[in-house]
Amino acid sequence: MESYFVEKSLPFYDQLYHKIKKMILDGVFKPGERIVESKLAKEMNLSRTPIREAIRVLENEGLVVIDEKSRIIVYNPTVKDVEDVYQCRMALESLAVKLSVQRASDQEMAEIEKVLELCNNKIEQREYDKDEVIDLNFQFHNLIIHYSANDLLQKHLNSIKSRLHLYRILNFQGDDRAQIIYNEHKKIFDYMKEKNETKAAEAMVEHLNHDYKHLIGLLAT
């Protein structure tokens, strides 16, 4: 009978945290835009209390900022912020790769490889769905982070990923880097397979550095 239990739904403040976060990352609320508690409350059919709790969490994560007049503003990154984020990302994701090399099982490695293969298959088609490729690339990074088996590392990288998502909303119009990215991912993975964590980490840093340069290029326009 145990499998028939009913999930107790999460408290509103928790659900709201995820929901508002998603709205920001999906661009429903745009960077620099104001969020009004009372309006949100009305739209969601809830009181302001759980909404305020969710906002405090988003504030702590840096996804919203409280201005000097207590208004809630969606975080609006500066170019310096992008640099800061990428420096941290390189430090943390290169750690993630090293740990994954040490800790990922054969099966887990096979999973990462499968994502790479799928990505390669997509790219080889003349007409492929860009979003699918983006998603596979995202998965590649996520799997490595996940198999690093370091909860705190995952948490920090999660908050970094949120910010990256925001940058995408701000500027996303990729010229076609799918092939380049695939090659770089492949290189990282090959070193991982050889259990060469140093080289794998270096390849990751190099990859992220290209990504950074590319992003900065877009932001300059």
Added chain:
Amino acid sequence: MESYFVEKSLPFYDQLYHKIKKMILDGVFKPGERIVESKLAKEMNLSRTPIREAIRVLENEGLVVIDEKSRIIVYNPTVKDVEDVYQCRMALESLAVKLSVQRASDQEMAEIEKVLELCNNKIEQREYDKDEVIDLNFQFHNLIIHYSANDLLQKHLNSIKSRLHLYRILNFQGDDRAQIIYNEHKKIFDYMKEKNETKAAEAMVEHLNHDYKHLIGLLAT
């Protein structure tokens, strides 16, 4: 007249966040202990509303955990957590050192050096105040982090520092490592002065690794 303005005091939820955090880090609330909103509210002479908002932030930072019955529990680290934290700390503080080498002005470098000297002076006395030395060591790390001039990095390291503080409460009885720590700090700083960021970062990782080993040793007992 402009310099005579009166500071607008921070909202309660914000003050409470700092206050409750301090109480946890000072050991007023001990790891594993329960915190009861309504009691806190009574003690502080406030309603539960701003307290709840502060708790949500502390929860997000991992300093308190909400258990399956919605109770607030002070975070109680496991040995695995210590490993996780130190891995992240090494990745991030070695980045901090590298950035500081690139970015710290001569004056800022002199400030770090002064902290080191003060520390050395203290140690050379037969009878010195341990807490003062601990504080100076803390300052050494803090200055390096600060002069890295990367806001996000500082934020992540701040949350890591909170956790380290908790470990101290759990187990703090240092056998005397003051001299060893000073030597390691000196080594890091000497490389910084030579603008050798790679060596400085390596020395930092080595230093933190010793720290980690030491802490694990204490936790084992």
Added chain:
DNA sequence: GATGATTTGTGCGTATGTATG
């Protein structure tokens, strides 16, 4: 500016769930 409408900060009441006896 003065006035009414918003919006935020905070207190409080209540329902629901949990522990205790």
Added chain:
DNA sequence: GCATACATACGCACAAATCAT
């Protein structure tokens, strides 16, 4: 199992600050 005492989740009310007219 029931009754009582707490705790938490949430809605609601009101004051102070801010905004708009």
